[in-house]
Amino acid sequence: MMRPSILLLLLLAGPPCLADDQPSCVLTTDTLQYCNLLARQITERRTLQPDVQRLLSEGREMCDHGEIRGGIRRLRRALLLLHHKVVRDDQ
Numbered sequence: 001m002m003r004p005s006i007l008l009l010l011l012l013a014g015p016p017c018l019a020d021d022q023p024s025c026v027l028t029t030d031t032l033q034y035c036n037l038l039a040r041q042i043t044e045r046r047t048l049q050p051d052v053q054r055l056l057s058e059g060r061e062m063c064d065h066g067e068i069r070g071g072i073r074r075l076r077r078a079l080l081l082l083h084h085k086v087v088r089d090d091q
Helices: 004-013 032-043 050-064 068-090
Strands: none
Touching: 032 050, 032 068, 050 068
């Protein structure tokens, strides 16, 4: 019988990411390549708010100096700010 803690962990993990089932499923890791992907998504925008520019700069610098998780955190925050600005502009 499976221990309750293992069962709970499996339930919280959700369904597996299978290429055949979910073509849009993307597996991300804490890598420099993922940092670069996030930075590219940000720089594809026409204009960037000062807060987004600051987070982009800090995120890139941290990733370049091996502080991958901190860099990813800042880059994700910049993407969130961009998303919220787009939503507010559309209203």
